[in-house]
Amino acid sequence: VRLAAAVLAGGLLLIVVAAMPSRPQIPSGREVVSAAAYVSSDPVARGSSFQIAVVMKIRHGFHVNAREKSADYLIATDLRAEVPAGFKGGDISYPKGQLRTFAFSKKPLNVYEDQVILRMELSALANAPLNAQPIPLKLRYQACSHEVCLPPVTQDVDATVNVTATAGAAHPAHPELFPAQH
Amino acid sequence: MKKTVLIVIAVLAVIVVAAHYADKATRLSTKGASTRADNPNGGGKPAPDVTLQDLDGKDVSLGQYKGKVVLVNFWATWCDPCRVEIPWLIEMQQKYGAKGFTVLGVAMDDEGKSVVAPFIQKERFDVNGSKSPMNYPIVLGNDAIADKFGGLLGYPTSVLISRDGKQIKRITGLISYEEISKTIESQL
Numbered sequence: 231v232r233l234a235a236a237v238l239a240g241g242l243l244l245i246v247v248a249a250m251p252s253r254p255q256i257p258s259g260r261e262v263v264s265a266a267a268y269v270s271s272d273p274v275a276r277g278s279s280f281q282i283a284v285v286m287k288i289r290h291g292f293h294v295n296a297r298e299k300s301a302d303y304l305i306a307t308d309l310r311a312e313v314p315a316g317f318k319g320g321d322i323s324y325p326k327g328q329l330r331t332f333a334f335s336k337k338p339l340n341v342y343e344d345q346v347i348l349r350m351e352l353s354a355l356a357n358a359p360l361n362a363q364p365i366p367l368k369l370r371y372q373a374c375s376h377e378v379c380l381p382p383v384t385q386d387v388d389a390t391v392n393v394t395a396t397a398g399a400a401h402p403a404h405p406e407l408f409p410a411q412h
Numbered sequence: 413m414k415k416t417v418l419i420v421i422a423v424l425a426v427i428v429v430a431a432h433y434a435d436k437a438t439r440l441s442t443k444g445a446s447t448r449a450d451n452p453n454g455g456g457k458p459a460p461d462v463t464l465q466d467l468d469g470k471d472v473s474l475g476q477y478k479g480k481v482v483l484v485n486f487w488a489t490w491c492d493p494c495r496v497e498i499p500w501l502i503e504m505q506q507k508y509g510a511k512g513f514t515v516l517g518v519a520m521d522d523e524g525k526s527v528v529a530p531f532i533q534k535e536r537f538d539v540n541g542s543k544s545p546m547n548y549p550i551v552l553g554n555d556a557i558a559d560k561f562g563g564l565l566g567y568p569t570s571v572l573i574s575r576d577g578k579q580i581k582r583i584t585g586l587i588s589y590e591e592i593s594k595t596i597e598s599q600l
Contacts (some may be wrong), residue, residue, distance in 0.1 A: 256565040256584065303531075305490045334493030334586055372490060377585035378566030379491040381520070 259380035267389035293341035296327025303370035316358035320351030460560035462553035518553035
């Protein structure tokens with residue numbers, strides 16, 4: 231009886247393994263880029279300016295169109311903030327892309343690969359609400375591999391700014407991303 | 413003993429269900445999809461019974477092409493490799509159109525007609541030295557349509573359908589002009 235049970239279990243296991251779907255070789259657009267936001271100061275003093283850096287990590291073998299796209303019809307990387315009351319949004323700077331030629335493209339395309347950092351200037355106004363304040367960001371991009379393109383994706387990226395009323399309490403943060411302030 | 417067997421079956425059932433949902437979560441579309449490696453020949457499954465709309469808002473059903481060899485090509489205006497294929501598709505339509513073949517372009521742009529119609533009207537493609545417009549039917553697609561084809565992993569995706577309505581080849585990414593031409597010829 232034990233032998234029969236073991237054979238039954240083994241058979242079922244084989245069926246399960248055979249029925250298990252194989253992981254697709256092409257990830258979704260959302261899986262291709264991981265994005266995280268970092269604030270240049272912690273806390274940020276009321277009445278001061280600061281930066282948010284969005285670090286895009288792009289999966290190996292994929293690229294996204296740079297901000298300066300190579301053709302009108304392409305979808306450029308785009309970062310937007312829903313700036314809450316008490317803050318003022320400023321310029322957004324995008325890194326230069328790299329010209330790359332792909333199997334599907336006759337001319338080089340201006341793209342981002344590996345890791346890129348996008349930067350947004352912001353100011354905390356004199357009436358900025360105190361303590362942790364979320365600044366929702368939306369990152370839009372369109373990724374391709376050497377073979378296929380994935381639909382454009384808009385990712386929500388959350389930045390949290392810790393606001394203080396005491397100017398002296400503000401400290402630079404993330405020196406690896408904001409070296410100029412150190 | 414029976415209890416042990418039941419536990420084994422229950423555990424395996426949980427693994428199957430978990431694997432199914434874990435796989436679905438990684439897909440581009442909400443439903444499963446085939447890749448070039450998974451299912452290079454389209455599996456011989458019957459083509460789905462789908463009705464799409466053309467740029468004039470008229471219904472176009474895949475069933476109305478039964479008796480023809482159809483290359484369903486999922487594309488988008490922002491997709492560079494899709495643009496590379498378009499001259500090849502125009503040429504195939506020219507070459508095999510009278511022999512019972514058609515390309516059916518399924519435009520997957522989120523903005524739909526507002527971007528696809530101007531693209532079709534304006535763009536001309538270099539086909540053997542002459543500037544040609546897209547000469548095959550174009551319909552508007554969406555995720556629900558893609559799901560009926562088993563989901564898409566990326567663009568372009570092409571599905572070749574035989575005269576008797578079976579999916580005989582599926583290519584994710586650029587088609588090989590020579591290879592697909594050979595397959596089309598073998599079906600005509």
